[in-house]
Amino acid sequence: MHAPDGFLNAGTAVATGAVSAGTIAVALRRTREQLRDKQVPLAGISAAFIFAAQMFNFPVAAGTTGHLLGGALAAILLGPATGALVVTVVVVVQALAFADGGLTALGYNVLNMAVITSFGGYAIFLLLRRLLPSNATGVILATGVAAGLSVVLSSMAFSIEWLFGATAPVPFDTVFGAMVGVHLLIGIGEAIISALAVGAVLVARPDLVYGVKDLDRATLAERPAMGMRGFLIGGVLVALLFAVVVSQFAAPDPDGLERVATDTGFIDSAQDHAFGSSVFADYATTGVANETLSLAIAGTAGVVITLAVGSGLFFALRDRRREPDRDHHHAAV
Amino acid sequence: MDIRDVHFAYPDGRKALRGVDLRIEHGQRVALLGPNGAGKTTLALHCNGIYEADAGSIHIGALPVTDANLPEIRRCVGLVFQDPDDQLFMPTVRDDVAFGPANLGLRGEELDVRVAEALDAVGAADVAGRAPHHLSGGEQRRVALATVQAMRPDLLVLDEPTSGLDPAGRRELVDVLRGLSITQLVITHDLPFALELCERAVIMNDGRATADGATADLLVDQGLLHANRLELPFGFDPAVARRDNRPTSPR
Amino acid sequence: MGAGHAHALYVHEHSPVHRLAPQVKLAAAFGFVLAVAVTPREAMWAFAIDAAALAVVVRLARLPVAFVLARLAVILPFITFAFLIPFVGSGERVDVLGVSVSQAGLWGAWNVLAKATLGATVSILLAGTTEIPSILRGMAQLRVPETFTAIAAFMIRYLELIAGDLRRMRTAMTARGYDPRWLWQARPIATSAGALFIRSYERGERVHAAMLSRGYTGTMPALDRRVATKREWLIAAIAPGVATGTAITAFLALM
Known part of the structure; x- marks a missing residue:
C-alpha cells in the first residue's frame, strides 16, 4: 500500500495532501483534549506498537504470510482521532526515514492507510456495535468486520483517486475490481488478527479499549465462547457476500484487453495527464469501458467512504463532549 | 522528608499502602527493603506527587506535597525509575539529561553547562551524543541518574537501581551513589548493596513499614528477614562483611 | 506490502550531504520529487538528466551504489504493476515482440517506472544521509x-x-x-x-x-535548534533547481 511517487498525478497528490493535513490537524487537537499531557508519550509508544504490529507476519495459507495494517485496530483501541494520528506518524516516518512510500505520495498514502482506515473503520465498528449484542463477543465480531472492511474502504478510496489522477490508461472498473478483490482477501487476515488482538486486550485490560468505554467489566464478561472456526467461517461468509456484491458492479469488462482504440491519440491523452489539469474531464477519453457503470460504482464507493469517514470524524469530535475524562492512569495528576 | 500515615488504594480497589510512617533526615541514606508487592514503588511515586495519597501527609522539607507545590516538589525530589527505558525517553543522552532542567526554564549555555556537569558526575560524558537504547545496562543506569541529578534535587529516590546490572556496573553505581552527598532513599532487593550503601534501613511489608533500624542490625535478624520474605545471598554474612569491606563513609 | 523494516537506512559517513541541515535536505528532497512528478513523461531525456543529477548527489553522499539499488527493491511490487499496465491499458494498440499492448499503457508504465524509481532514490538519499532524530528536527523547523x-x-x-x-x-x-x-x-x-x-x-x-x-507539564521543551545558513539553502537548491529547470524545458519543448 505504500504507493511510490508517480502513481497518481500531481493534482491528486496535492489535493489528498491537503485533506490529510487538515484531518491530522484536527486529530492532533482532539488527542490533545483526550490524552492531555499524556498525548506525546502514549501516542508515541502506541505508534511504535502499530509499527511493530505491521511486522507481525501471520500465516495466510500454506506458508505464505500477510501482515497487519492496523488502522482500524488502532482506532478501536485508542479512539479514531488518536488512531488516525498514530498511523499517520507511522506512515510519515516510513516515508521519510525508511524510504517506504513516495514523498509526493504521502498525501494519498496517509489518506488511504491512516485516515480512512481509522475513521471509516471506527464508524463501521460503532454501527455494528449497535446491531450486535453488548458483550465481548459482539465487540470482537464488530472489531473483525470493521477491520476487514476498513481495508476494503481503503482500496476503494485508492480506486477513486485513480479515477481522478490516473497516470496510466487503465480503466477505473479494472482498477476497482482488482484492488477491491485483492483487499477483500487481505481484509480477512486483518479482520481475524484485529478481532483476536482486541479480544485478548478485553480479557486482560478492558479499560484500555476505547471502543468499549461505555461497557463495564461485568457486561463484557457475559461471554459465550466463540471458536476460532466459527469466527473464520463467519468472516469468510461476509467476505464472499461482499465479493459477490462487488463483482456485480465491478466485473471487469471481459474484452477489456481487446478494446478498440479510441479516437484519441496517445500524445493528446498523455499530455493531458502530464499537465495534471482537467483530469476529470479527460479520464473518459483514456478508456473507461462503461462510463455510466463506472461512474455509478465510483459514486457509490465515494458516498460510502465519505459517509464512513465523515461519521467517524463526527463520533471522534462528539465524544469530546460526552467523555470529560478517560483516565486509565492511577495517578491523580 | 516526612511521611505520615499515608494510605493509598488503586482504582481497582487494591490497597497498596495502609498507613506508612517514615521520616528521613537531611543527608541520610536509607534503604527501603521488602518483598514484591509490599508497596515500595507505590510509596516512591508518592514522594513527588505522581500518586496522590488517599489519606495522610507527605512533606519534603517544610513543603507539603500538594498540587500547588508540584513544580517545586518535582525539582527537589529526584526519582530514578526501575527501568532505565522508562526514564530515558529522548532521542539522545544529551537531550534526555537536558529535559528536566529545560522544563525548569534553563536555556542556552546555562543548560549546556548543567547537562555537562550532570554527565560528568556519573562518568558518562563520553556517551552524550548516543541514543539511550544503544547504551549498556550500567551506562543506562548512570545516565538515568544524571537526568535526575541535572535538576539538582535535594532528595534522591532510587527504585531498584541494581536490578539487571552486572557486577562491574553495580560497583560503578555504588561508587557514584557514595560520591553524592544528598539525601537518598534506595529501594532494593539487593541486601549486600543496601548494607554497603546505607547506614539505616526500613523494611516494608503489606503496605506498612514493619521495621526500621541500622541496616547491619536488621540484616542479622534472621527471624525478621524471614517474616518479610527477605533473604541474604548464599554465604553472605553481614557481620563479617561489615568488618572486612571498606567502611561506609562517615555520616 | 513489504514488512519487517525495523532498521533505518542511515549510513554513517562524513560527506557534505550528511552535513547539510536536515530541514534543508527535506525541502530539497520534496522540491526534487515534485519537479520530477510534473515532468511530462514523453521527455525521456529529462528523466535522464534528473537521474544523472541524483547519481552525482549519491556519489557526493558516499552512499554505496549497491545499497541504493538494494533499497530500491521496496518499489518492486509497484513496478510489477507497472508492467501490467500496457496489457490491461486501453487506447491505441501496438505490437511489441508480437504481443499487442496499449500504446498509452506503455507510456503509463514508463511514467510510473521512471518517477517511482527517481522518487525512491531521493527518499533513500534523504534517509541514508540523515539520522532520524535530525529528520524530525528538520520537520519541526519546517513548521510541522x-x-x-x-x-x-x-x-x-x-x-x-x-x-x-x-x-x-x-x-x-x-x-x-x-x-x-x-x-x-x-x-x-x-x-x-x-x-x-x-x-x-x-x-x-x-x-x-x-x-x-522531571517537571513535564505537557509541552516538550524546545532543544537544540539548528538554523540553516543561506549557503546551505543555496547548495541544497542545486539538485531540485536542475530538476525544475529540466521540467520547465521539457514542457516548453513539448508545447
Whole structure:
C-alpha cells in the first residue's frame, strides 16, 4: 500500500495532501483534549506498537504470510482521532526515514492507510456495535468486520483517486475490481488478527479499549465462547457476500484487453495527464469501458467512504463532549 | 522528608499502602527493603506527587506535597525509575539529561553547562551524543541518574537501581551513589548493596513499614528477614562483611 | 506490502550531504520529487538528466551504489504493476515482440517506472544521509507541529524495544514448536499482539510518570535548534533547481 511517487498525478497528490493535513490537524487537537499531557508519550509508544504490529507476519495459507495494517485496530483501541494520528506518524516516518512510500505520495498514502482506515473503520465498528449484542463477543465480531472492511474502504478510496489522477490508461472498473478483490482477501487476515488482538486486550485490560468505554467489566464478561472456526467461517461468509456484491458492479469488462482504440491519440491523452489539469474531464477519453457503470460504482464507493469517514470524524469530535475524562492512569495528576 | 500515615488504594480497589510512617533526615541514606508487592514503588511515586495519597501527609522539607507545590516538589525530589527505558525517553543522552532542567526554564549555555556537569558526575560524558537504547545496562543506569541529578534535587529516590546490572556496573553505581552527598532513599532487593550503601534501613511489608533500624542490625535478624520474605545471598554474612569491606563513609 | 523494516537506512559517513541541515535536505528532497512528478513523461531525456543529477548527489553522499539499488527493491511490487499496465491499458494498440499492448499503457508504465524509481532514490538519499532524530528536527523547523514530531520521536525511541518484545514472544512460541501455516492457526499471534499492546500502553504510562517527575507539564521543551545558513539553502537548491529547470524545458519543448 505504500504507493511510490508517480502513481497518481500531481493534482491528486496535492489535493489528498491537503485533506490529510487538515484531518491530522484536527486529530492532533482532539488527542490533545483526550490524552492531555499524556498525548506525546502514549501516542508515541502506541505508534511504535502499530509499527511493530505491521511486522507481525501471520500465516495466510500454506506458508505464505500477510501482515497487519492496523488502522482500524488502532482506532478501536485508542479512539479514531488518536488512531488516525498514530498511523499517520507511522506512515510519515516510513516515508521519510525508511524510504517506504513516495514523498509526493504521502498525501494519498496517509489518506488511504491512516485516515480512512481509522475513521471509516471506527464508524463501521460503532454501527455494528449497535446491531450486535453488548458483550465481548459482539465487540470482537464488530472489531473483525470493521477491520476487514476498513481495508476494503481503503482500496476503494485508492480506486477513486485513480479515477481522478490516473497516470496510466487503465480503466477505473479494472482498477476497482482488482484492488477491491485483492483487499477483500487481505481484509480477512486483518479482520481475524484485529478481532483476536482486541479480544485478548478485553480479557486482560478492558479499560484500555476505547471502543468499549461505555461497557463495564461485568457486561463484557457475559461471554459465550466463540471458536476460532466459527469466527473464520463467519468472516469468510461476509467476505464472499461482499465479493459477490462487488463483482456485480465491478466485473471487469471481459474484452477489456481487446478494446478498440479510441479516437484519441496517445500524445493528446498523455499530455493531458502530464499537465495534471482537467483530469476529470479527460479520464473518459483514456478508456473507461462503461462510463455510466463506472461512474455509478465510483459514486457509490465515494458516498460510502465519505459517509464512513465523515461519521467517524463526527463520533471522534462528539465524544469530546460526552467523555470529560478517560483516565486509565492511577495517578491523580 | 516526612511521611505520615499515608494510605493509598488503586482504582481497582487494591490497597497498596495502609498507613506508612517514615521520616528521613537531611543527608541520610536509607534503604527501603521488602518483598514484591509490599508497596515500595507505590510509596516512591508518592514522594513527588505522581500518586496522590488517599489519606495522610507527605512533606519534603517544610513543603507539603500538594498540587500547588508540584513544580517545586518535582525539582527537589529526584526519582530514578526501575527501568532505565522508562526514564530515558529522548532521542539522545544529551537531550534526555537536558529535559528536566529545560522544563525548569534553563536555556542556552546555562543548560549546556548543567547537562555537562550532570554527565560528568556519573562518568558518562563520553556517551552524550548516543541514543539511550544503544547504551549498556550500567551506562543506562548512570545516565538515568544524571537526568535526575541535572535538576539538582535535594532528595534522591532510587527504585531498584541494581536490578539487571552486572557486577562491574553495580560497583560503578555504588561508587557514584557514595560520591553524592544528598539525601537518598534506595529501594532494593539487593541486601549486600543496601548494607554497603546505607547506614539505616526500613523494611516494608503489606503496605506498612514493619521495621526500621541500622541496616547491619536488621540484616542479622534472621527471624525478621524471614517474616518479610527477605533473604541474604548464599554465604553472605553481614557481620563479617561489615568488618572486612571498606567502611561506609562517615555520616 | 513489504514488512519487517525495523532498521533505518542511515549510513554513517562524513560527506557534505550528511552535513547539510536536515530541514534543508527535506525541502530539497520534496522540491526534487515534485519537479520530477510534473515532468511530462514523453521527455525521456529529462528523466535522464534528473537521474544523472541524483547519481552525482549519491556519489557526493558516499552512499554505496549497491545499497541504493538494494533499497530500491521496496518499489518492486509497484513496478510489477507497472508492467501490467500496457496489457490491461486501453487506447491505441501496438505490437511489441508480437504481443499487442496499449500504446498509452506503455507510456503509463514508463511514467510510473521512471518517477517511482527517481522518487525512491531521493527518499533513500534523504534517509541514508540523515539520522532520524535530525529528520524530525528538520520537520519541526519546517513548521510541522512539534507535537507531531515529538510523537514520532517517541515512536522511534520505543520501536526497537517493542520490536524486541515481539521477537522474544516469537522465539518463545517457536521454542514450543509453534509453526503456523494457515490463517486459522494465527490465534497465538493475535493474542500476543494484544499482549504487546497492553505492555506498550503500560510502558507509555510509566514513561509519562518519568516525564512528570522531571517537571513535564505537557509541552516538550524546545532543544537544540539548528538554523540553516543561506549557503546551505543555496547548495541544497542545486539538485531540485536542475530538476525544475529540466521540467520547465521539457514542457516548453513539448508545447
